[in-house]
Amino acid sequence: MRIIGGKFRGRRFNPPAKNWPTRPTTDFAKEGLFNILQNHFDFEEMKVLDLFGGTGSHSYEFISRGCKDVTYVDKFPAAAAFVRKTARELGIEDCIRIVQGDVFKFIAFEGGQFDYIFAGPPYALPTIDTIPGLIFQNRLLRPGGWFVLEHDPSHVFEGRPHLFQVRNYGKTIFSFFKEEDEAGNGNAMPS
Numbered sequence: 001m002r003i004i005g006g007k008f009r010g011r012r013f014n015p016p017a018k019n020w021p022t023r024p025t026t027d028f029a030k031e032g033l034f035n036i037l038q039n040h041f042d043f044e045e046m047k048v049l050d051l052f053g054g055t056g057s058h059s060y061e062f063i064s065r066g067c068k069d070v071t072y073v074d075k076f077p078a079a080a081a082f083v084r085k086t087a088r089e090l091g092i093e094d095c096i097r098i099v100q101g102d103v104f105k106f107i108a109f110e111g112g113q114f115d116y117i118f119a120g121p122p123y124a125l126p127t128i129d130t131i132p133g134l135i136f137q138n139r140l141l142r143p144g145g146w147f148v149l150e151h152d153p154s155h156v157f158e159g160r161p162h163l164f165q166v167r168n169y170g171k172t173i174f175s176f177f178k179e180e181d182e183a184g185n186g187n188a189m190p191s
Contacts (some may be wrong), residue, residue, distance in 0.1 A: 001057060004031050005038075006064030008090060015055045015082045025057060025120055025150060029169035033148065034061060036167070040146070041116060043067045049140065051103045051119040051131075056083035058118050063095045071114075073099045073106045107134050113142045120150040128155055132177050136162055141179035149175045 003011045004027060025033075037043075044066040050059045053072040056079075062070050074080055080100035087093045099106060103119075104127070117140060121128050128151060135147050149157070151173050157163050162177040 001055065002027065003057075003060050003064050005034060005061065006066065008060065008064040011064075011090075013055070013060070013086055016078070026169070026172060029150075029172040029174070030057065030061065032167065032169050033174055034065075037116070038065070046115045047113075047142075049073070049114040049117040051106070051117065052121040053083065054079050054120065056086055058120070059083065059096055060086065060090065060092075063090075063092045068095045070095060071097045071099060071112075073101060073103050075100065075102050104134070107131075107138050107140065110138070110140060112140070113145070114140055115142055115145045117141060117145070117147045118150070119147070123152040123154070129157075132157065132160060132162065132175075135177070136179070143179055145179045147177040147179075149177070151175065 001013055001015070003009060043062060046062070046067050047069045048059075048062050048067055048071070050070060050072045053059060053074040056072055059070045059072045072083055077100060080098055083098055087096050087098070103121070117135060119131055121131065131149060132147065135141065141147055147162075152171050153173060157175040158166070162179070163175060164178050165176040167174045167176070
């Protein structure tokens, strides 16, 4: 796996993830997602939450592009340890808060708000369909903020509140949700 943009562009990292319960986002899908995000957000000003963070791929990508406030959450001890090690190697420990814990408990008790939230849960997770509702119910997005959920074609979110766009990258699908700002705008992008 590699970091595809920013100051660490091209840097490879190789987690010992053969037996991990993780599924890293493909470089193709990640590049497509970050092309969309860079046209909407100023990465240096963002507060980011990376749920089911796994190898830390999304967290590193944001920090590489100038983000200084990333929170990574994953309950798998080996994944969190790998991200701690990689953060030390990259010298980005002051930019990332690593939480080893249950994502659903984190959502319920965090209390903070974020400009952007990414969730890349295991596709077979039985409660994947509840995640968007929990994000908005617990008010984790700042006004105008976006939540992106990675899933496969067996999950469909069309017609759900806050959904404004869906992008397909093969079997990887990103559903985009937004929190309205004070003026009632979600800064929606054209489809």
